[in-house]
Amino acid sequence: MSSLFQFVILLLLVTDLIMLWSGRILMLIRLSAVQGVLLAALLLLPVNGALDAEHVFLAAAVFALKGVGFPVFLRHVCHKLGIEPMVRPRLGRMYPLAAGLAGLAFSLWLEGRIPAVTDLFPPLLFPVALTTLFCGLILVVGCAKALAQVTGYLVVENGIFILGIPLMTEGSVWFELSILLDVFAAVFVMAIAINHISSAFDSIDVARFRNLRD
Amino acid sequence: MDTFLLALLLMAAGALLTGVVALRPVSHATNRTANFIGPASAAAACLLGVYGLFSGGWSSAESFMLPWGLPFGAFALGLDPLSRLFLLPVFALGFTCALAGCISLRHSDPAEHNLGAHWLFYLLLLLGMTCVMTARDALFFMLSWEIMSLSPFFLIDFNDRDRAVQDASWVYLVAAHLGAVLLIAFFALLWQECDSTLFSAMAVKAPVHGTALFLLALLGFGAKAGLAPLHVWLPEAHPAAPSHVSALLSGAMLNAGLYGIIRSLDFFGPAHEMPGWWGWLLMAAGMLTALMGILKALAQSNLKRLLAYSSVENMGLMVMGAGIGLVGIHTGSAWTAALGFAGCLFHMLNHSAFKGLLFLCAGEVLHATGTVDMTKLGGIQQRMPMLGVLFALGAASIACLPPFNGFAGEFVLSLSMLRSLELPGMEQKIAMLACLTGLMLTSGLSAAVYAKAYGMTFLGQARTDAAAHLHAPQNRFLLPLVIPAAACVLGGLFAPWAFSMVQPTLDFIPVMHAGLITPAAGVISSTESLLARISLIGGAALALVVLFALIRRALLARRGIRRGPVWGCGYQYGTPRIQYSPASFVEPAARIFGGVMGTTVKTEKPAGLFPAPVRLDVDAPDVVRGRFYAPLFQLMEKGCNALKILQNGLVNMYILYILVTLVALLIWGIA
Numbered sequence: 072m073s074s075l076f077q078f079v080i081l082l083l084l085v086t087d088l089i090m091l092w093s094g095r096i097l098m099l100i101r102l103s104a105v106q107g108v109l110l111a112a113l114l115l116l117p118v119n120g121a122l123d124a125e126h127v128f129l130a131a132a133v134f135a136l137k138g139v140g141f142p143v144f145l146r147h148v149c150h151k152l153g154i155e156p157m158v159r160p161r162l163g164r165m166y167p168l169a170a171g172l173a174g175l176a177f178s179l180w181l182e183g184r185i186p187a188v189t190d191l192f193p194p195l196l197f198p199v200a201l202t203t204l205f206c207g208l209i210l211v212v213g214c215a216k217a218l219a220q221v222t223g224y225l226v227v228e229n230g231i232f233i234l235g236i237p238l239m240t241e242g243s244v245w246f247e248l249s250i251l252l253d254v255f256a257a258v259f260v261m262a263i264a265i266n267h268i269s270s271a272f273d274s275i276d277v278a279r280f281r282n283l284r285d
Numbered sequence: 286m287d288t289f290l291l292a293l294l295l296m297a298a299g300a301l302l303t304g305v306v307a308l309r310p311v312s313h314a315t316n317r318t319a320n321f322i323g324p325a326s327a328a329a330a331c332l333l334g335v336y337g338l339f340s341g342g343w344s345s346a347e348s349f350m351l352p353w354g355l356p357f358g359a360f361a362l363g364l365d366p367l368s369r370l371f372l373l374p375v376f377a378l379g380f381t382c383a384l385a386g387c388i389s390l391r392h393s394d395p396a397e398h399n400l401g402a403h404w405l406f407y408l409l410l411l412l413g414m415t416c417v418m419t420a421r422d423a424l425f426f427m428l429s430w431e432i433m434s435l436s437p438f439f440l441i442d443f444n445d446r447d448r449a450v451q452d453a454s455w456v457y458l459v460a461a462h463l464g465a466v467l468l469i470a471f472f473a474l475l476w477q478e479c480d481s482t483l484f485s486a487m488a489v490k491a492p493v494h495g496t497a498l499f500l501l502a503l504l505g506f507g508a509k510a511g512l513a514p515l516h517v518w519l520p521e522a523h524p525a526a527p528s529h530v531s532a533l534l535s536g537a538m539l540n541a542g543l544y545g546i547i548r549s550l551d552f553f554g555p556a557h558e559m560p561g562w563w564g565w566l567l568m569a570a571g572m573l574t575a576l577m578g579i580l581k582a583l584a585q586s587n588l589k590r591l592l593a594y595s596s597v598e599n600m601g602l603m604v605m606g607a608g609i610g611l612v613g614i615h616t617g618s619a620w621t622a623a624l625g626f627a628g629c630l631f632h633m634l635n636h637s638a639f640k641g642l643l644f645l646c647a648g649e650v651l652h653a654t655g656t657v658d659m660t661k662l663g664g665i666q667q668r669m670p671m672l673g674v675l676f677a678l679g680a681a682s683i684a685c686l687p688p689f690n691g692f693a694g695e696f697v698l699s700l701s702m703l704r705s706l707e708l709p710g711m712e713q714k715i716a717m718l719a720c721l722t723g724l725m726l727t728s729g730l731s732a733a734v735y736a737k738a739y740g741m742t743f744l745g746q747a748r749t750d751a752a753a754h755l756h757a758p759q760n761r762f763l764l765p766l767v768i769p770a771a772a773c774v775l776g777g778l779f780a781p782w783a784f785s786m787v788q789p790t791l792d793f794i795p796v797m798h799a800g801l802i803t804p805a806a807g808v809i810s811s812t813e814s815l816l817a818r819i820s821l822i823g824g825a826a827l828a829l830v831v832l833f834a835l836i837r838r839a840l841l842a843r844r845g846i847r848r849g850p851v852w853g854c855g856y857q858y859g860t861p862r863i864q865y866s867p868a869s870f871v872e873p874a875a876r877i878f879g880g881v882m883g884t885t886v887k888t889e890k891p892a893g894l895f896p897a898p899v900r901l902d903v904d905a906p907d908v909v910r911g912r913f914y915a916p917l918f919q920l921m922e923k924g925c926n927a928l929k930i931l932q933n934g935l936v937n938m939y940i941l942y943i944l945v946t947l948v949a950l951l952i953w954g955i956a
Contacts, residue, residue: 208944212937212941
């Protein structure tokens with residue numbers, strides 16, 4: 072069970088890095104769906120202790136929202152706006168990937184420095200969670216398209232979610248669910264905002280926001 | 286204490302009411318309402334306040350504390366003789382200036398001025414000053430200090446269509462807040478050391494970083510008091526503000542700085558543990574401020590700016606008095622300590638009276654002629670004799686002429702330095718004597734300054750049409766000015782009684798409790814008897830003058846009087862231009878002190894057989910402002926503009942800043 076858990080975590084790491092390399096918006100959305108499915112799988116593979124109903128319920132919710140709901144919704148927005156498929160990364164492809172790898176190295180270094188981590192987290196989980204968080208932020212910083220930034224935000228949220236998994240105790244499922252609801256609302260609002268930006272600027276390139284500065 | 290609290294409540298209620306009026310669309314009716322509610326509540330609150338000061342016994346100490354629902358700090362008020370003494374000018378001038386303001390603003394144009402807002406901030410200023418002088422908790426003190434510091438910004442900006450007035454109010458705001466930043470640091474450090482914001486807890490033990498705290502307090506409170514080189518806001522703000530506001534700011538608010546310096550001496554532990562140079566530093570700072578102030582005042586041609594620089598000079602003298610007191614305590618000399626502090630406090634009371642009077646007189650001049658530029662005035666004494674007499678009284682007081690109150694105050698200050706030969710060490714004797722010489726020089730120069738101010742404004746002939754055809758107010762509108770004028774005369778004639786009000790305060794200056802209280806009482810009583818003799822002689826001289834004036838009047842009544850032009854040195858056709866101008870009056874002094882004063886004298890001498898028009902200009906730009914503050918603030922502006930590179934409008938970059946900050950914090954937290 073443990074090796075399967077490790078495998079899923081490694082898959083998550085791989086999706087992070089592919090996301091940094093990829094330049095297509097649909098690819099990003101697809102990969103975020105994969106991450107959602109992988110998160111649901113992580114919930115169903117508890118490292119210690121048996122599976123309980125709460126975990127299953129949460130896994131179902133994560134799968135429904137992150138694995139299916141958001142990607143479908145974002146694809147819908149993508150088609151509706153008729154935007155070009157490339158995200159036009161601001162910094163090329165090499166730099167984000169290098170930054171992601173640096174984030175991985177930093178996370179591994181950090182794991183060794185924090186004493187509580189080894190007791191609390193299963194191996195690899197902490198660095199991968201932190202790397203996911205960094206990759207999300209790099210996506211947000213590095214992409215010119217607002218829609219890609221929404222996926223970046225989702226990836227950041229995934230990283231935080233992974234960090235929360237070992238800390239889940241009795242009853243915390245409601246807490247996690249409420250966070251999911253929060254993310255749902257956020258993605259919804261961002262999509263609406265992107266829609267408005269698109270109609271106001273005839274583009275969702277965030278570089279044009281520069282016109283708004285004083 | 287109850288009456289006093291009632292006065293505070295009345296001020297707050299008045300502020301609330303005028304605030305409500307201010308929110309309504311401005312019209313003649315709202316302005317009339319505000320111009321009634323504001324001055325009425327201010328005057329009533331001040332009368333109640335004065336009654337509250339005396340009702341509990343002048344030398345008693347009372348306190349009052351209310352919970353106020355904040356996690357720290359307390360609504361702690363206290364009335365001890367030190368607070369009472371500083372509150373006296375606040376209430377007396379608050380009353381006088383409210384009446385004078387009500388009269389001068391009665392015809393304000395609603396299209397230009399919202400009197401509701403003006404009186405709201407006037408009442409808030411009064412409330413702030415009262416709370417500052419009575420606060421016994423650091424947090425409450427700073428809140429009151431902020432109210433007191435912010436309200437004048439709006440009061441100064443009364444004629445806000447004038448660009449110079451706008452600039453002046455901004456200069457004031459920046460200076461006030463630079464001072465407040467230092468004070469926040471001062472109290473925060475004290476709070477950290479004492480674990481309590483109450484003054485009583487802060488006064489328990491000597492702080493570890495005593496010297497740093499002393500310097501913070503000196504600079505923070507000194508900025509409010511106008512101590513050089515932090516005085517730059519005074520000569521800008523006072524001329525720009527309406528005169529009743531200038532009078533209140535100069536006569537009452539500047540005192541808050543001095544109050545802060547004396548009150549903060551509580552927090553540095555026992556007097557004998559304080560370093561000896563603190564007193565000398567205060568003395569030197571005060572002396573330099575006084576000399577700089579009076580020399581700058583001498584060169585001014587704007588009457589209100591002259592008065593502002595004169596305020597700087599007088600605040601310098603007071604700070605010097607506090608310094609003498611500290612030196613006296615440190616060297617164990619009861620004479621120096623008692624008379625230093627007593628002279629400082631006595632001069633504070635006197636200064637409030639005559640400076641309030643002089644600013645109000647300047648306001649009447651401005652009202653009558655439309656200018657306070659002395660090059661355009663002259664001959665007002667003939668046209669407004671009552672105003673001339675009032676100004677002359679104020680000028681005689683501030684120029685230290687006996688028997689008025691200004692002389693009594695500076696006499697005590699100079700007495701305090703007379704025993705300098707008892708000080709240990711030659712350098713201390715010399716320094717004290719140098720200070721005494723400086724005081725004498727300052728007093729002499731202030732006589733010259735006010736001879737100029739009175740002479741150029743009120744004597745001679747009108748230099749322009751504005752001064753010749755002025756709108757003289759009826760004498761009844763000058764009645765509020767009689768209050769400070771009476772204080773100037775009676776404060777001099779009854780100087781021993783006025784001086785005895787200062788004595789209980791000395792018992793409440795904790796640093797005096799180093800075995801000096803008993804001998805200090807003896808020193809004070811011997812000084813009182815000296816002042817009594819001076820008052821007696823002065824009173825007799827005054828009576829003689831009045832008697833001679835009456836005899837002259839009686840003798841002249843039966844004879845025909847013919848008035849002719851003044852002998853004009855043989856010139857056939859005299860014009861008002863053949864008289865001393867403000868520049869020519871000070872030219873000799875400006876040439877002597879030019880290097881120190883930073884004055885420039887420009888002359889175009891007559892040449893040839895048929896000389897063309899000639900000119901003489903004496904200019905005294907504020908060197909500290911021009912050479913230090915202006916470049917400093919330009920540099921800061923450049924720095925701030927350079928930082929705009931961070932605000933580049935790119936959302937991605939903003940998120941990158943967050944990311945970098947988070948990672949840096951993470952690394953910092955772990956390492």
